[in-house]
Amino acid sequence: xxxxxxxxxxxxxxxxxxxxxxxxxxxxxxxxxxxxxxxxxxxxxxxxxxxxxxxxxxxxxxxxxxxxxxxxxxxxxxxxxxxxxxxxxxxxxxxxxxxxxxxxxxxxxxxxxxxxxxxxxxxxxxxxxxxxxxxxxxxxxxxxxxxxxxxxxxxxxxxxxxxxxxxxxxxxxxxxxxxxxxxxxxxxxxxxxxxxxxxxxxxxxxxxxxxxxxxxxxxxxxx
Ligand code: CA
Numbered sequence: 001x002x003x004x005x006x007x008x009x010x011x012x013x014x015x016x017x018x019x020x021x022x023x024x025x026x027x028x029x030x031x032x033x034x035x036x037x038x039x040x041x042x043x044x045x046x047x048x049x050x051x052x053x054x055x056x057x058x059x060x061x062x063x064x065x066x067x068x069x070x071x072x073x074x075x076x077x078x079x080x081x082x083x084x085x086x087x088x089x090x091x092x093x094x095x096x097x098x099x100x101x102x103x104x105x106x107x108x109x110x111x112x113x114x115x116x117x118x119x120x121x122x123x124x125x126x127x128x129x130x131x132x133x134x135x136x137x138x139x140x141x142x143x144x145x146x147x148x149x150x151x152x153x154x155x156x157x158x159x160x161x162x163x164x165x166x167x168x169x170x171x172x173x174x175x176x177x178x179x180x181x182x183x184x185x186x187x188x189x190x191x192x193x194x195x196x197x198x199x200x201x202x203x204x205x206x207x208x209x210x211x212x213x214x215x216x217x218x219x220x221x222x223x
Contacts, residue, residue, distance in 0.1 A: 046073075048066065079101065153178065168214070190214075
């Protein structure tokens with residue numbers, strides 16, 4: 001797990017860094033918002049600890065920029081004591097949680113674990129490839145923000161594609177996973193259902209690989 005600390009007060013940054021390293025986290029520290037933003041958007045970053053009072057870009061501006069690029073990245077904000085309206089503002093601006101200075105390391109660590117747990121639960125219940133999202137609990141499907149209604153078989157087929165993005169799946173593999181063993185091997189049911197999905201999602205979303213099967217292609221982001 002990799003944490004980025006964006007904090008200009010070296011003493012506080014070092015205090016957090018020391019504690020996190022002892023817990024086995026990878027840690028990177030940035031002393032201003034620009035550098036912090038650059039680290040936060042790296043794919044390997046799992047969580048950000050962001051101080052609100054920074055030189056240059058404010059913590060709030062950094063948060064907005066992070067949200068625009070990585071809407072699901074957990075961000076915990078450090079705020080000064082008694083700045084109630086600050087806390088409301090940052091939660092509205094998309095922070096997941098906040099810790100009020102001065103804080104104990106145990107308190108911060110508990111919040112970090114809670115945020116990472118929440119993220120893992122979310123990602124286990126959701127599959128997404130670029131603009132295409134499947135919620136496995138609600139069976140909700142969204143393509144570039146637009147809601148799509150699928151039958152349960154179409155959903156199962158799309159789910160199978162999303163579990164293997166970019167991989168070619170043969171008719172037999174798709175039959176086994178979506179229809180089970182009880183099917184007629186000569187059936188064209190896969191072709192028919194791929195046709196249904198293309199009609200609802202756009203032709204380009206599922207590619208035919210001649211003689212091999214089908215492959216999910218990341219849909220282009222919508223307007
Ligand atoms: Ca500061």
